[in-house]
Amino acid sequence: xxxxxxAALLIATPALAETQTADPFPVISPDGSLYQAFGGHEGxxxxxxxxxxxLLADPRTHDFFVAAKRDQIKTxxxxxxxHVMGGGCTYxxxxxxxxxxxxxxxxxxxxxxxxxxxxxxxxxxxxFRAQNRLLAAMAPHHREIVTGAGKG
Ligand code: HEM
Numbered sequence: 001x002x003x004x005x006x007a008a009l010l011i012a013t014p015a016l017a018e019t020q021t022a023d024p025f026p027v028i029s030p031d032g033s034l035y036q037a038f039g040g041h042e043g044x045x046x047x048x049x050x051x052x053x054x055l056l057a058d059p060r061t062h063d064f065f066v067a068a069k070r071d072q073i074k075t076x077x078x079x080x081x082x083h084v085m086g087g088g089c090t091y092x093x094x095x096x097x098x099x100x101x102x103x104x105x106x107x108x109x110x111x112x113x114x115x116x117x118x119x120x121x122x123x124x125x126x127x128f129r130a131q132n133r134l135l136a137a138m139a140p141h142h143r144e145i146v147t148g149a150g151k152g
Contacts, residue, residue, distance in 0.1 A: 034134070038081070050123055054119050064103065079092065106148035
């Protein structure tokens with residue numbers, strides 16, 4: 001019986017490891033300190049509101065977002081940011097490929113979004129190092145999002 005349990009554990013372990021590494025947005029701040037540096041849920045609501053205002057005001061990104069479901073995008077961003085920063089949220093939206101593959105997003109569009117996000121984080125007094133930790137966590141998704149001409 002003991003061996004049966006051990007065998008079951010050995011079989012189950014790789015599957016468990018697989019589900020854990022399959023998280024497309026790994027948690028980078030398990031103690032939630034980064035989430036706190038962003039002001040928790042209230043902070044993320046303000047930052048994503050400001051981000052959307054910036055994206056609409058910027059001629060480089062306006063057309064992407066003017067006709068999009070902006071509340072849905074904001075909700076998804078809050079869930080993703082909260083999750084990676086250790087705030088304990090779950091992302092329930094589309095994966096990054098599904099959400100962006102039809103949009104023809106180019107390298108410069110991605111850069112423009114990052115600039116709008118930096119502005120929003122600055123406005124909401126997120127420390128520079130905390131900003132960079134979030135941006136670094138988003139960087140690997142670049143390859144799923146940028147599908148347009150001139151991609152890097
Ligand atoms: C790391 C960077 C990015 C993240 C984390 C992100 C996240 C998201 C999320 C969560 C959604 C909503 C998915 C859903 O509906 O379930 C979304 C949709 C969308 N994103 Fe992004 N995004 C990123 C970069 C970009 C860039 C660079 C652009 C364009 C400049 C962009 C344009 C859009 C548009 C237009 C939609 C709506 C698509 C539709 O309504 O079908 N995103 N994004």
